[in-house]
Amino acid sequence: MSTDARDHTLDHTFDHSPGHSPEQPGGHVLDDLLSRAADLDANAPLSGIRDRFTLPEGVIYLDGNSLGALPTAVTEVVHDVLERQWGERLIRSWNEADWWGAPTRIGDALGRLVGAATGQIVVTDSTSVNLFKALMGAARLRPGRTVVLTDPDSFPTDLYMTDSAARLAGLEVRRVHPRDAVRAIHEAGDSLALASYSQVDYRTGEKWDLVSITEAAHAVGALACWDLCHSAGAMEVDLDAGGADLAVGCGYKYLNGGPGAPAFLYVAQRHLADFDQPLTGWHGHARPFEMGPSYAPAEGIARGRVGTPPLISMLALEAALTAYDGLEPAQVRAQSLSVTEAFIGALDALGVDLPLATPRDPDRRGSQVSLRHPQAFAVVQALIARGVIGDFREPDIIRLGFAPLYVTHVDAVNAAAHVQAVLDGREYERPEFAERGAVT
Ligand SMILES: *Cc1c(COP(=O)(O)O)cnc(C)c1O
DSSP states (O other): OHHHHHHTTTHHHHHTSTTOSTTSHHHHHHHHHHHHHHHHHHHSTTTTGGGGEEOOTTOEEOOTTTSOOEEHHHHHHHHHIIIIIITTTGGGHHHHTOTTTHHHHHHHHHHHHHTOOTTSEEEOSOHHHHHHHHHHHHHHHSTTOOEEEEOTTSOHHHHHHHHHHHHHHTOEEEEOOGGGHHHHHHHHGGGEEEEEEESBOTTTOBBOOHHHHHHHHHHTTOEEEEEOTTTBTTBOOOHHHHTOSEEEEOSSSTTOOOTTOOOEEEEOHHHHTTOOOSOOOGGGBSSGGGOOSSOOBOSGGGGGOOSOOOHHHHHHHHHHGGGGTTOOHHHHHHHHHHHHHHHHHHHHHTTOOOOBSSOSSGGGBOSEEEEEOTTHHHHHHHHHHTTEEOEEETTTEEEEEOOTTTOOHHHHHHHHHHHHHHHHTTGGGSGGGTOOOSOO
């Protein structure tokens, strides 16, 4: 069994790293770990789901939190969209193939994965643009309030968009770390309009408690907006049950919609009638084909739309979501925790003592494991050269994402062995790994 597990990935690379052949002590530890991992893979509820993806040979892909892998179903659907829906049926497809209804139809399909009942999610635009709509919409739902809270460690676009929306709406931005958010919410009191946080930190993979921050915001009459870029598709989100007011998230990370896939916007049912978002494009109009001179928002979440969506990407995302068919978010979360646990456990067992930026407590982590190393950039390059694709984040983070639908326990253990080999062999000191390109 352990032999199979090794064959499955990059055995040959270990041949070059002294200390890791099966005859040596490290090798026995690794063989044991691989054997247990193969058992876990064979018995996991998500066993076999990886076959729904097209993945390259010889690669352990740990960057699905940045660009998800290709679900095989997407290829066939995009062919049909190009050759039949567009090529043959031309403009008739707006009605025949319900291109017009795609943003809300796909929003409903996605809602199942983030705990949102139908009619509250629209798939459209980028996360940045949707966050802007949510921020301005929140300011208009809470007129007279002057403060918005957000995380100083947010993904930069969230900070940039929040600052600009705040300038437009006359709000003061207070950057307060999520661990102190509840206290800051109470301090702001009835001047608080919105608490806007990510559920999972993109850099450290730390998961924050959606419910307690949302409840604190509600206790002072404010709203809560959640960025789900690093949680949607990897865990239960429970937007409705958690009382979230607004949320945004990404289509091309764990949801595997493909490069540049449209993002999504959630507005809780109770706010929809009053949700007044600032980007009043014709696709969000109540009667777009009357071509009237003034704007009237559509009923429901369709008012979150702006202009003509990128249908090829949109329909690719719809096909990608079928990779979740038959899976419950709780099963996906269980697999995610099991695989990240296997990775952390293997690092420990192999004696890799890099500091974890990600909490070991499973309740407090998302689906990635981030390690700190002073030469993190070069370590990541050395891992990529071995076929282990993760990414670097400033200033010292080796970020490894474990997309639960296609990263196996065997992948996780092999990845840990590669980390060990890169560190033991000081491969990160090679000059070719020091060069930073424009894209990291
Ligand atoms: C990936 C990510 C984004 C991406 O924004 P786009 O506008 O879709 O490029 C935004 N916010 C967070 C927290 C992210 O992780």
